Amino acid sequence: MKSFLKLLTLLLITNLIVSCSNDDDNTPPPPVNEEEVITTMTITFTPAGGGTAVELKTQDLDGDGPNPPVVTISGPFASNTTYTGAVEFLNELEDPAEDITEEVQAEGLEHQVFFTVTNSLGTVTYNDMDTDGNPIGLDITFQTIDTGTAVDGDITVTLRHEPNKDAAGVSDGDITNAGGETDIEETFTPVTVE
Amino acid sequence: MKHCIATIAVFIFGFSAIGQTCKLNLSGKIQDFHNGEPIVNATIYNKTTDSYTTSDLEGNFNINDLCKGIYQLSISHISCETKVVEIDLQDDLYKVVYLEHHVEELETVNVEGASVSKETDTGQETIIRKDYIDNNSSASLGDVIKQVSGVSSINTGNEIVKPVINGLHSSRIVILNNGVRLENQEWGIEHAPNIDINSANSISVIKGSSALAYSSDAIGGTIILEPKNIAIIDTLFGKTIMGYQSNGRGFNVNSSLAKNFDSGWYLNGNLGYKQNGDLKAPDYYLNNTGAQNLSGSFQSGYKSFEKGFEVYFSYIDSELGILSSSHIGNTADLVNAINSDEPLINEPFSYDINAPKQDVSHLLAKARGYMRFKSFGKVTFQYDYQNNHRYEFDKRVGNDRDKAAVDLRLQTHSVKGDVKVDKLGRYLINFGLSGRFQDNFANPDTGVRRLIPDYTKYDLGAYFILKANISEQFIGDFGVRYDLNHIDAYKYYYISRWEERGYDDDFSDIIIDEVGIQYLTNPVFTYNNFAVSTGLLFDINENHDIKFNYSLSSRPPNPSELFSDGLHHSAARIELGDLRLGKETSNRFGLSYLFNNNKFNITLDSYFNRVNDFIFLKPIGTEETNRGAFPVWEYTKTDANLIGLDANIDYYLNKAISFNVKTSYIYGQNLDEDLPLIDMPSFRLDTAVSYSKKEWNAFNASLNYVFVAEQNRYPDYNFETYIPTTDSYELVDISTPPPAYNLFNFQADMTFNVFKKSKLNVLARVDNIFNTSYREYLNRLRYFADDTGRNITIQLQLNY
Numbered sequence: 001m002k003s004f005l006k007l008l009t010l011l012l013i014t015n016l017i018v019s020c021s022n023d024d025d026n027t028p029p030p031p032v033n034e035e036e037v038i039t040t041m042t043i044t045f046t047p048a049g050g051g052t053a054v055e056l057k058t059q060d061l062d063g064d065g066p067n068p069p070v071v072t073i074s075g076p077f078a079s080n081t082t083y084t085g086a087v088e089f090l091n092e093l094e095d096p097a098e099d100i101t102e103e104v105q106a107e108g109l110e111h112q113v114f115f116t117v118t119n120s121l122g123t124v125t126y127n128d129m130d131t132d133g134n135p136i137g138l139d140i141t142f143q144t145i146d147t148g149t150a151v152d153g154d155i156t157v158t159l160r161h162e163p164n165k166d167a168a169g170v171s172d173g174d175i176t177n178a179g180g181e182t183d184i185e186e187t188f189t190p191v192t193v194e
Numbered sequence: 195m196k197h198c199i200a201t202i203a204v205f206i207f208g209f210s211a212i213g214q215t216c217k218l219n220l221s222g223k224i225q226d227f228h229n230g231e232p233i234v235n236a237t238i239y240n241k242t243t244d245s246y247t248t249s250d251l252e253g254n255f256n257i258n259d260l261c262k263g264i265y266q267l268s269i270s271h272i273s274c275e276t277k278v279v280e281i282d283l284q285d286d287l288y289k290v291v292y293l294e295h296h297v298e299e300l301e302t303v304n305v306e307g308a309s310v311s312k313e314t315d316t317g318q319e320t321i322i323r324k325d326y327i328d329n330n331s332s333a334s335l336g337d338v339i340k341q342v343s344g345v346s347s348i349n350t351g352n353e354i355v356k357p358v359i360n361g362l363h364s365s366r367i368v369i370l371n372n373g374v375r376l377e378n379q380e381w382g383i384e385h386a387p388n389i390d391i392n393s394a395n396s397i398s399v400i401k402g403s404s405a406l407a408y409s410s411d412a413i414g415g416t417i418i419l420e421p422k423n424i425a426i427i428d429t430l431f432g433k434t435i436m437g438y439q440s441n442g443r444g445f446n447v448n449s450s451l452a453k454n455f456d457s458g459w460y461l462n463g464n465l466g467y468k469q470n471g472d473l474k475a476p477d478y479y480l481n482n483t484g485a486q487n488l489s490g491s492f493q494s495g496y497k498s499f500e501k502g503f504e505v506y507f508s509y510i511d512s513e514l515g516i517l518s519s520s521h522i523g524n525t526a527d528l529v530n531a532i533n534s535d536e537p538l539i540n541e542p543f544s545y546d547i548n549a550p551k552q553d554v555s556h557l558l559a560k561a562r563g564y565m566r567f568k569s570f571g572k573v574t575f576q577y578d579y580q581n582n583h584r585y586e587f588d589k590r591v592g593n594d595r596d597k598a599a600v601d602l603r604l605q606t607h608s609v610k611g612d613v614k615v616d617k618l619g620r621y622l623i624n625f626g627l628s629g630r631f632q633d634n635f636a637n638p639d640t641g642v643r644r645l646i647p648d649y650t651k652y653d654l655g656a657y658f659i660l661k662a663n664i665s666e667q668f669i670g671d672f673g674v675r676y677d678l679n680h681i682d683a684y685k686y687y688y689i690s691r692w693e694e695r696g697y698d699d700d701f702s703d704i705i706i707d708e709v710g711i712q713y714l715t716n717p718v719f720t721y722n723n724f725a726v727s728t729g730l731l732f733d734i735n736e737n738h739d740i741k742f743n744y745s746l747s748s749r750p751p752n753p754s755e756l757f758s759d760g761l762h763h764s765a766a767r768i769e770l771g772d773l774r775l776g777k778e779t780s781n782r783f784g785l786s787y788l789f790n791n792n793k794f795n796i797t798l799d800s801y802f803n804r805v806n807d808f809i810f811l812k813p814i815g816t817e818e819t820n821r822g823a824f825p826v827w828e829y830t831k832t833d834a835n836l837i838g839l840d841a842n843i844d845y846y847l848n849k850a851i852s853f854n855v856k857t858s859y860i861y862g863q864n865l866d867e868d869l870p871l872i873d874m875p876s877f878r879l880d881t882a883v884s885y886s887k888k889e890w891n892a893f894n895a896s897l898n899y900v901f902v903a904e905q906n907r908y909p910d911y912n913f914e915t916y917i918p919t920t921d922s923y924e925l926v927d928i929s930t931p932p933p934a935y936n937l938f939n940f941q942a943d944m945t946f947n948v949f950k951k952s953k954l955n956v957l958a959r960v961d962n963i964f965n966t967s968y969r970e971y972l973n974r975l976r977y978f979a980d981d982t983g984r985n986i987t988i989q990l991q992l993n994y
Contacts, residue, residue: 028684028716029648031709035641036594041820060820062711064761064768066694068818093711103592110591116919156918161523161589164538175919179530179538181589182523185822187918 033093037063038100038184040090043157045083045142054083056155058186061092069186076192077122080146085124087113087138089159089184104159105138111183112163113137114175119153120145121193124173134165135173150194158185216261220281222289224253227499230569230617233293292568313418315661315669316729316743317404318344318784318799320842322397324422328991329943329957331435332446332468335369335389335397339417342399343856344799344840346875349973350384352473352982353485353514354552357387358972360401360801361836361860361874362414365752370408370418372493372506374560377606377632378582379646381754383974388556388582390489390510392435392448392466394419401799401840402782403725403747406657406673407612407624410725411749413780413805421506424497428456434992441961441985442484443543444470458502461494471545472515475980476965478540482515484547495562503563511555515547520978521589521763524822525915528766528977529924537979549587550763553598557581571615571623580606588642588763600645601637606630622661629654634753643760646753649683669731677723679750685757686712691770695759701773717757721750721777729784739788747782751775755809755829761819765974768817768826775831778807795844801837808834810864810872813911825913825926832866836874850887856880861907869909876905876931876971895942905931905971932976935968937961948992955991960984 039061045054054077060069077083089100104111108130114137115124122144126135145151163180165171170178224233232253237246249255265281281289312319320342330338336347336355346358356363369376369387371394378388391397398418403409405416432451438444445468452462466489473483488511495504519537522528531538560578567573586600612626630653636644659673692698692713707714729743751771758771782803789796812830816823838860845853857879862871884896908931914923943957965984969976 028706028714029636030638031686031712031714032638032641032643033710034643036591038820058820062688062690064819064824065688065690066817067690069820095710100592107591114919118921154918154921158919161591179519180523181521182527182821184820185524185526185918186820187916 034063037091037093038089039092041184042088043085045085048082056188073188073191076194077144079144079193081144083142085140085142108136110162111136112160114158114173116156119151121153134171144193147193150192152190152192154187154189155191156187159183216259218260218283219258219286220260220283221256222291224249224291224293227292227568313398314400314404316671316731316741318401318786320399324395327391331392331448332437335387335391338391339397339399343842344858345399348383351483351517351975354384354386358875359415360838361862366414368409368412368416372421374558374578377580378556379584379604381752388510388554390466393464393491393508395422396420402784403745404727404743406659406675406725406727410675410677410723410747413747413749424460425454426456426458429454432994437987437989439985439987441982442470442473458496458498463492465490472543473982476967476983478536479543480517480979481539481541482518482548484515484545486513501565506560508558513547513553514551516550517975517978520975521550522766525766525824526822526917529926532927532977549589551587553585555583569617574612576610578608594641598640599642601640602646603635606632620663624659627656647683647685647757649681652680654678667733672728675725679721682718685715685717687715689713691759717773723748737789737791741786743784745782748777748779750777751809768824770828772829775809776807778805778809780805793846797842799840803836805834807831823915832864834865834871835863837861850885852884854882870907872909877903892945898939900937902935904934931971932969937966938963952992952994957989959987
């Protein structure tokens with residue numbers, strides 16, 4: 001019994017020493033920069049026959065922090081014009097910025113970008129496909145309507161992780177039945193075609 | 195002492211005194227070990243001469259005309275332990291013999307039917323016994339203690355089950371496993387207690403904070419898991435339980451083995467494994483709800499009445515899948531999930547566990563020693579160490595795919611010294627000191643900002659408890675406890691968040707560095723907690739008892755309430771802690787009535803719990819991110835009332851048929867805003883009719899009906915959100931509770947004698963007989979899917 005109590009005391013003392021030395025080692029932990037946050041999404045629309053490109057961009061440099069994203073629309077689209085759209089995702093919390101587009105491309109089976117256009121501003125068709133032959137949506141064509149006067153509408157761009165690409169309408173770009181998890185979503189408004 | 199009839203038998207061995215004068219005198223006194231009081235009217239039996247003598251009113255005895263020699267006195271005591279004393283008689287001798295009289299705990303019990311004593315006299319305490327635990331061997335702690343009326347659970351699916359006692363859960367409940375306070379990051383709703391019920395022999399549920407020997411912050415209650423009492427006899431026994439569950443195609447096996455020696459040494463251990471695949475709601479599989487669980491414990495030591503020590507280890511590792519369809523990215527996804535009748539992911543059955551999932555291990559090591567001192571009491575010293583390692587895996591992409599999103603390691607060292615003084619007759623005094631050091635390490639390699647920051651924490655506690663057997667009819671108790679908590683954390687804040695919280699005004703002095711867009715801060719807080727518990731048990735007559743208990747307790751804010759600042763994925767909301775939060779304080783009054791006769795057994799527990807500065811999450815607005823708008827929920831405080839009644843009624847119609855009714859109702863009110871409190875359990879009625887027939891191999895059957903009402907008292911935290919894909923605003927109905935539901939369950943078991951000394955118990959159970967679709971208000975996955983459907987369990991239990 002006595003030897004046991006001695007053992008216990010020894011254990012305790014050792015432990016306190018260990019605990020205290022842990023405490024002395026009071027160096028602050030390193031920061032964590034969010035690795036796979038998409039801070040920035042840019043869609044660059046280049047007209048097929050030459051002309052002014054249009055850039056839609058959203059940037060939220062504090063991630064889930066309180067500051068709202070900064071949304072910019074570089075200018076109006078031209079009427080009855082075919083644009084090629086290229087989507088880029090960046091994580092600008094890392095230095096240098098991490099290009100997440102490549103990951104989305106590499107894991108195309110699990111990702112799809114959806115474009116929801118209101119007020120019949122134009123139609124979006126997918127130019128790329130994953131290994132199953134379904135669209136990914138990083139490379140698209142945007143055909144604007146033929147209009148004499150300026151028309152305003154919205155374009156919502158959504159990146160879904162693990163959507164059900166086989167559900168009705170999904171491979172045609174309809175998000176309604178896609179399911180999955182939203183990685184980034186922004187509504188650009190107003191977008192003008194003139 | 196006066197009620198105890200002591201018998202002292204004296205056996206004489208080794209008669210070596212041939213031819214000597216047999217005129218020696220052996221006299222002495224029989225005294226109570228605890229308080230030195232004489233043991234009256236003891237009978238002393240001399241086997242050789244076949245003669246008797248008895249101790250007188252002072253406990254004195256006298257044996258004349260003995261020869262020289264060695265005498266072994268074997269002293270037995272009805273309902274107490276036999277004591278053997280060896281005496282080498284060379285001359286006249288006066289000897290005081292101490293006998294132990296069990297004042298507060300039955301230290302020696304039979305191997306079978308081990309007795310269990312309550313922790314409190316005046317508290318609202320219920321004990322769940324081993325047979326119930328064994329019958330539910332594959333269940334979680336949270337599900338098992340729902341057996342107690344007034345206890346429910348808050349769930350994330352079926353595997354993550356947190357106990358709720360009288361409406362309170364998480365940090366407001368203290369769980370003790372073999373005398374060790376469980377430290378396992380218990381703050382979050384999706385953090386289930388890391389504990390295996392199979393190592394427990396009894397589970398005691400104490401409502402409110404009356405168990406001051408353990409903590410001062412158990413505002414909701416204390417759950418105490420106790421291992422089997424060790425018998426000081428030569429014995430070897432074991433048990434194996436195997437079960438199969440149809441829902442989830444699960445199986446479980448648990449085996450335990452114990453060896454005791456009459457010298458007082460003992461060792462025992464148990465090992466268990468269980469696994470299940472995707473559970474099934476009546477209409478679909480709940481994808482990714484599989485689970486795996488490995489657990490074991492080992493206990494060894496030496497035990498005697500006067501001294502003893504013990505070492506104890508337990509380990510548990512759980513891997514738990516979380517319903518795939520509950521992982522959502524933004525508010526629009528949540529709206530989709532709520533508006534959809536079925537989960538958006540619907541795949542066939544699988545045992546695979548994919549992200550999102552949790553992998554949590556918990557190691558506990560404990561050493562304890564005690565000594566009893568004559569005419570004083572018992573002194574116990576304990577050291578324990580716990581290592582809790584929690585990984586949470588999210589759906590991630592690229593190189594981070596298999597990397598945990600949360601990686602927290604919480605290590606805790608505790609020491610405790612406890613003194614029980616039992617020499618004072620009607621009074622029992624218990625006091626002690628405890629100290630705890632805790633270190634939380636949040637691994638930065640996750641590539642995700644820390645959910646809980648790195649911190650170290652110290653706690654120092656001191657308590658004093660007095661129990662008084664005032665008269666035959668009254669028992670009173672009074673306890674005080676003081677705890678000092680000190681927390682020292684390193685926490686990174688986004689500068690934008692720091693300013694939004696207004697911390698730049700109040701806490702600018704704790705910033706120690708600026709790294710990119712973040713501040714590194716060093717919050718240090720100290721809290722003083724004072725607790726009181728006092729009560730009275732009035733034993734009116736053999737049928738009626740009344741208990742009253744008052745307790746004051748306080749709880750400092752936990753790390754989640756202080757430091758949270760980020761998106762909670764599965765809830766699709768931003769949760770913000772508040773460094774300004776102080777401790778919450780509870781004043782709880784409990785009044786119980788107990789009735790007992792040969793037909794009825796009734797317990798009514800009523801309570802009024804006023805919690806000042808009650809900490810809870812409340813929506814305060816929305817914030818835009820590039821995933822859309824998220825509601826922001828902030829930890830804030832209010833004064834709250836929790837008032838309720840729990841009832842348990844047993845009625846024995848005859849030897850075979852009995853009825854049981856359990857019901858509970860709680861009224862929770864947020865007084866500052868005059869709103870109902872969120873997440874309060876709804877009215878519940880649980881009835882059972884049982885039939886037992888001993889002659890048919892101890893046949894038991896019971897049919898159980900459960901009614902759970904819709905919770906009509908809830909705060910309306912619904913809000914509208916813009917859905918860009920449909921260009922419309924939709925209501926996000928996160929508040930409306932699901933409708934009432936009815937469930938029927940059936941269970942039957944029989945016990946057979948097998949082999950020579952073994953018993954085999956065969957049990958079959960059907961839960962949710964009619965495969966009813968329902969959702970439970972306190973299940974966080976109710977937005978996404980129905981609860982589980984019918985489940986058939988077959989279980990074999992072999993005792994050997």
